[in-house]
Amino acid sequence: MTTPAPSSASLAALARARAALSAPGAPFATVDTPHGPRYAAGPAVLRDFLESTRAHGERPFLVLDEQRYSFAEHYAAAAALAHRALDVYGLRPGDRVAIAMRNLPEWQIAFWATQLAGLIAVPLNAWWTAEELGYALEDCEPALVVADPERAERVEGWLAGRGASGPRPWLLTVGVAAPAGPRVERFEQLPPPTTGLSAPEVAIKPQDDATIMYTSGTTGRPKGVVATQSAWCGAVLSPRFFIAGGHLAAGRDLAQVRPQTVLLSYPFFHVAAFTTLFPLMASGGTAVLMRKWDAEAALELIADHQATGYSGVPTTALDLLDAAARRGLALASLASISTGGAPAPPTLARRIQRQFEGRVEARNGYGLTEVCGGVIANVGTRYLEHPDSIGRPAPALEVRITDPSGARLADGEVGELWLRGQSVFRGYWRQPEATAAAFSGDWFRTGDLALLREGEIFVVDRLKDMVIRGGENVYCGEVEGVLLGHPAVAEAAVLGVPHPALGEEVAAIVRLRPGASVAAQELRQHVAGRLAAFKVPAHVTFRDEPLPRNPAGKVVKDELRAALSAEPGC
Known part of the structure; x- marks a missing residue:
């Protein structure tokens, strides 16, 4: 595989930006540990990060149709549910909470309630059948299931079976009209949050498990990827580093960058959604949600909310571009289109540039469930010059390209991409053999074939593909x-x-x-x-x-x- 020679001007600008942001004492400075680099500052656990969002007060955070949650309302609802999970449902730190629903604001409330209560969130694929959901539920054994109408119906068989063999897990439904039964509550009927309510007093440590997220399962049964609080706190910082670096490399003053409004189409059960949400939560930005993907509806939402960004997989981004071209829409508020979750066609960045006459910045990232989302990114001018590159890693990530024996390869040679650092997961849930096969020491073996050239990474294929x-x-x-x-x-x-x-x-x-x-x-x-x-x-x-x-x-x-x-x- 050949790659173009790097542009010295854009390379120098990017290098200066990265150095300024990750220098000792800077916001994204790192320290070396025996297990790889980690950020020197930042939240220790996800509860710390959520607490910081209270400063945004009544700024809008989540918007879906007529529903609106400000940052204050979101925190209050999450804190109230955290107390209820511990005090009414009887859950204890370390218990699992399965979340099975489409992109509703209540999804985020349930997720952050688990983090405030010291519980383990288990996001489940909303597209799964009853059988597939049953497999994951049997695997993770949740004490509470939070589900919307479609998913509540699909999990009822599993819940009934569990009730016959022991205590039935609690079910909290969202948008379900049917009356509640034993160990079932409706979100809409919960007591309203008390003004000024704080999180429960529970001890949460950086090494505690925060999530179990199931792999997409393109082959075989999905595996439960277990990530710690510390790993997720690394994931909180990395996308913010990439965005700040893009602004600095483009010559923008970070102090003048305003909170963004982003149309987010990633499903919440996918780690890429958090790569978009974390920077919004940190800056007081707004996430505009969709119940399901529809390109024409997306155009209307961008116009109605004056969205400054779009975030989704490459296929939906292409749908959006096609729909805008058909209708001759300039989408004047839009400033960026970010893609991830799947390989982007090399033509995507230049198409965005042409269609919007250079006004909209293209961004692309690389991440995996096993590293809690986006850990490598390519943005702005560099992405246009190298559309086949996934970019450069976050400061708290170390990269190695290896041959089959694990030996490091030289620049330009194709081998397996290995990663280590703060946001790498700790292992697969109850699968020690799969965990052992995924690691070489502290290095996670991604299964992706890649080459490294002057610090820039080019993924060429899956090892098994x-x-x-x-x-x-x-x-x-x-x-x-x-x-x-x-x-x-x-x-x-x-x-x-x-x-x-x-x-x-x-x-x-x-x-x-x-x-x-x-x-x-x-x-x-x-x-x-x-x-x-x-x-x-x-x-x-x-x-x-x-x-x-x-x-x-x-x-x-x-x-x-x-x-x-x-x-x-x-």
Whole structure:
């Protein structure tokens, strides 16, 4: 894989900004520990961070339709629920609270109540079926489940089964009209928070577990990723560092940067949502929410709330750009579009620049459930110059590129991306073998193939997703990026199919843009003009419907692989 030479001007500006923000005594200074770098200052536990948001008072924090929660109202509701969890439901620090609902303000109230009470929050995928939810609930054994109408219905079978074998966990419903039953309460009927109510007096330590977040499960059963209070406090600071660095590198005065209003489309059960929320909470910004993604509705929300930012997976960002282009909307209030959760097409940053004539800044990040969200980022001019790069790591993160034996590789060599630092998780819930396999000492093995060049990181593929064609490594992400650069292509997925002599051949599944037409041979020629011959897809299959994706926006290739195996010649 080749990468362009860095621009000295943008590189120098970014280096100055990073140095100023992470120097000794600066807000993002770090200290070295035997387990990797960590921030020298900042909150010790998430309760400390939430307490700091009380200073924003009546500034709007969460907005959904006609619902509005100020920072003061959000804190009061979370504190009241924390007291109720301990005093009425009988929960004790360390107990699990499962949260199963769509993006409602009550989701955030439930999450932060767990942190105030010393409990462990377990966000569950709102797209899961009753069986999938039951698997996770059986795995984490919550003492309380907080659910909206759809999820309350799906978990009722599991709750009933638990009641037959012991104390039934409490169920707190949100928006459910049915009357409450035994060990069931409705959020809407809880006593209103007392004015000036503070958090419960419980001891919470940095090494205590804060969350169990289940992996997206593109292959096999999801695993429960356990992260400590300290890890999450590292995640609180990293996205703020990236945003501040982008402003400084662009020559802006940080003292003049005003709180932002961001349309947030990430599902709350995904760590990327917190990468957006933490900077808003720190600065007194506003998160505008959607019950479900709809590009046309998103345009209206941006206009109605004069949103300055959009945050979501690349597929929704592309939907937003397409919808704005169709309607000829300039989205005058918008200043940034941030993507993450899945690889962004290399063409996305430049499309944002062209469509908004340089007024809207493109931002891209890299993160994993196992590192509590975004820990590497590429913003502003650097992102435009290097759209295939994920950027540079946060100060409290150390990066290594290794060969299969774990030896460090030189700049420009492709190997596995290893990470260590404050926000790395402590292990998989009740899966010691999986935990051991994920670590080499303190280093977390991401499973991503990457290269490092002058401090900038380029992810080329998943370790298990690489195609080996006749002994040559083909990085699927690289080929997908080239295919997405063709004007007719809306989505593309590249994977390997068996070949009797070569072992594997490269195959591509493509969905075209509405009204577009292109032949398979033209797409192969498009790739051949940019990549080596062995990387050109031998098979190109067209698909009318969108590619299957998990809630993080990542393509589920196992499903595509099964469909492709039925194709003649594959």
